[in-house]
Amino acid sequence: MTVETDILIRQARREDLSALVAIFAADAVGGHGDTTDPEALADYARAFAAIEASPDQTLYVAECDGEVVGTFQTMVTTTLTGRGSSAMIIEAVQTRADRRGQGIGAAMIEFAIAEAKGRGIGRAALTSNAIRKDAHRFYERLGFKPSHLGFKMALK
Template identity: 85%
Template sequence: MAIFAADALGGHGDTTEAEAFPDYARAFAAIEASPDQMLYVAERGGEVVGTFQTMVTTSLTRRGSSAMIIEAVQTRADLRGKGIGAAMIEFAIAEAKGRGMRLVQLTSNALRRDAHRFYERLGFRASHLGFKMALK
């Protein structure tokens, strides 16, 4: 969880404090139990250097097709710009194509201008406006 806790901009309240471990363990168990979710880590020299999660959702739009959502993309701050993030996203896109998805989508914090340019370089286009409502 250190890779998420180091992200001050995300503002998700992630931490490496021991009392938070049960929350992360519950989330991991839910992801692991779902056939529509996958959690990935990128390693270099035996160290975790990045992570992302994918979720598959099927909708009545696009003629009932499925889409892959890429979420929680993080590259260790000291290794950004080294191709790790691009490799992770390209892997996710290849997985989606291999599974016959018609769409890959993701959201990015509105303040992350560098991330937006990164995703655009990889072929993503800012096409929608997203909304969120915190419930806790």
């Protein structure tokens, strides 16, 4: 395993969109129907614009040697529970398949946690597909604890 030392985590830009879509489309486990078909680009561009316009969401990329090699998104949510506590939700964490095992995923999660702490947010949470056992071990190594059971419902 090679540990990557020059990982730049930065906010995603529109010109990163093709690289991001390629990372998601290459994920056979996710089952999100992502595709590099040029006809789908408008859907991704609309989603990117919505994320970019939201004060509570940020899309990031991990870059090594000028290449996008990973991504994740953060969302801040505030609830009345916990006396009005806020949480940073970390979602869509992906490292390009050919770059896994190089410390990129850990760098992305550590960056997200530092961002949350810097904003005074007291909790970070994420979800992971139930069949991604390696990812679960990875998140536990980083200090996350399984605590809730998630449910989803397809609406279309």
